[in-house]
Amino acid sequence: MSHDSIHLVNVSKRFRLGASNEYGRLTEAIATGVRRWFYPSPKTTDLATRDSFSQRIEDGWFWALQDIEFSVPAGDIVGIVGRNGAGKSTLLKILSRIVTPTQGRVGVRGRVGSLLEVGTGFHPELTGRENVFLNGAILGMPRYEIKRRFDEIVAFAEVESFLDTPVKRYSSGMAVRLAFAVAAHLEPDVLIIDEVLSVGDQAFQRKCMGKASQLGDQGRTILIVSHNLAAVANLCRRAILLQDGKLVADGSPDKIIDRYLSDMRSGDGQRQWPDDDTAPASKEARLLAVSVYGNGQTEPVGEVDIDEDIVVAIEYRVLTEDATLCVQIQIKDETGAYVFWSANAPSMNHAPDPWYGRPYPVGTYRSECRIPANFLNDTRYFISVSIGSEVGNASLKQEAALSFLVHDTGAMRQEYTGSWIGPVIRPRLDWRTTKNA
16 A cells, blocks of 8 residues: 555545535525425435436435545556546546545545646636646645746647736637646646546647656556547556446456446437436427437337448427527547537538528427448447537537447458458448550
């Protein structure tokens, strides 16, 4: 244990449902106590009737984490994976000392650098230059040490032209670049990174991964939460799977990713949200269901043949009269590679969608996208759904709403029997050979 950077023993964390803050004023605490006396919270048996989320509720408290126990040796790079709501961000906030655990013991050895959301630790009114020194001071570094690393931080973040501009005027990508540069270059003993790197472009993500690997080689401990499974597999030496607030697997990244993907797989090709209170929603619309169909099939399927069209159906209810909506899907493969993005807009559609650009009356709708046969490779894919007012806008978004598996039963193996691993897509294209005169 003496060589561990991180050590957790039976760590649990709960939050009161409906509470806006955990530590209010004394008068608020008294008022809350009186309300609970006259209007007691419903018991677990009343709430935990259907899903795992409800089963984590107890007397009006929600258990975000339960009995988490693991250690991380100094210099290890660990990826934490799990579905939304599994408790990943709560765990990182506990390790960053932002949130205190309800139960258990947490030991973190040395200086901690955290990057939990866009602009973490930045004061919006201060300039980029001022925020670099502010973050260094928060980490406990003397000013001369920050000055020694200042040029290196700025060069890495690529924000030289905006150093004296207030951070509130930075784009999300600029803020992430500077935040990562500060966190990585001020030599924390433990670096904790949440999903924020997904904001940066591909080139900067690769640069960040290279820097994280370099820090690990220097003996610094790194924890990464990411839905980019390829990054977890390539960068991390170990992975931890959280599910419903519990640690369910701990081991090599390949094994943990396989376990995670198998848990996410839906056998019936459909995911529904029958409960209005838990369904993904915005002011304009609420998601009802996402389904996958094979060519000509009337029932959803979780597996399709490579030689048939694939239909993705999105069912939703429009809540606001005369809303103008755009329905979009994003497809990723099981390594996290971004395959394609499409919408019912004219520029992405062979024929105009009669509802695109028209005001929707309140009601229930179904949008379908047909993916041509012999286009996707044989692997598993994940569908994310977005609904917004226009292309690129997503007031409603559900990541990894559903997965489906493409099988190659031989349609494209007539001439080639080797491995098709590598290409994300495998389209059947038009070829024609002619003999020159």
